[in-house]
Structures are given as C-alpha cells and as structure tokens.
Amino acid sequence: MPSDLRTAAPLVAAAFAGGVHLVIGYFYLVSGLVVPFYALVPLWAWWLFLAVLLVRLAIRGSWWAVAIPLVAAVSWFLVVFGGGQLLGWTA
Numbered sequence: 001m002p003s004d005l006r007t008a009a010p011l012v013a014a015a016f017a018g019g020v021h022l023v024i025g026y027f028y029l030v031s032g033l034v035v036p037f038y039a040l041v042p043l044w045a046w047w048l049f050l051a052v053l054l055v056r057l058a059i060r061g062s063w064w065a066v067a068i069p070l071v072a073a074v075s076w077f078l079v080v081f082g083g084g085q086l087l088g089w090t091a
Contacts (some may be wrong), residue, residue, distance in 0.1 A: 002016075007061065010061045010062065010063050010065070011058060011061065011065050013063065013065065014054065014057065014058030014062075014065035014066065015058070016066075017058075017066045017068060017069050018054060018055075018058070019053060021050065021051060021054055021068060021069045021072060021074060024047075024069055024072045024076065025042055025047055025051070025072075025075050028043060028044060028078055029044075029045045029074075031043060031046075031076070031080055032078075034080060034089055034090070035079070035080060035083060035089060036085065036089060039079065039089075043075075043076070043079055046072075046075060047072060047076075050068050050071060050072050050075075051068075053068060054068040054069075055059050056063040
C-alpha cells in the first residue's frame with residue numbers, strides 16, 4: 001500500500017465518521033420533543049464535545065475517530081430511552 005494512501009485512509013474514515021456524527025446530531029437536536037430542557041442542554045453539550053473530539057482525533061490521524069459516532073448514538077439512546085423508562089419522559 002502506498003504511503004500516501006496509508007496516511008489518507010484515517011482521514012477518509014474520519015470524514016465518513018463526521019458525516020455519521022452529523023446525522024446523529026439531528027436526533028440530538030429533535031430530542032427536545034421528548035427530553036426536558038434540564039436534560040437537553042447537557043445532551044447537546046455532550047454531542048458538541050464529541051464533535052470537537054472527533055475533529056481533534058481526525059487531525060491526529062487516529063483511527064479512534066470512527067468510534068465517536070457510536071459513542072454518540074449509544075449515549076443518546078441511553079439518555080432518551082433511559083429517561084423515558086426511569087423518569088417518565090413522554091412526548
């Protein structure tokens with residue numbers, strides 16, 4: 001494998017992960033329909049923190065950048081569905 005391709009592959013993977021993270025961000029954005037405001041603001045801050053972390057990992061050329069959307073999706077699921085079950089949040 002040429003060295004140019006080897007250095008570009010993590011960046012391409014991080015760009016794909018960034019796109020997936022933006023799609024997951026839509027779910028974070030519309031969570032206000034179910035999640036109360038006191039939990040929504042930290043949820044948005046968490047998504048933004050993960051976005052910054054993704055960019056930093058992408059700049060370093062780390063393959064860990066592709067894990068960020070997975071962490072974001074699992075976090076969203078746990079907060080929204082966990083809050084619905086444990087705290088009774090409803091639409």
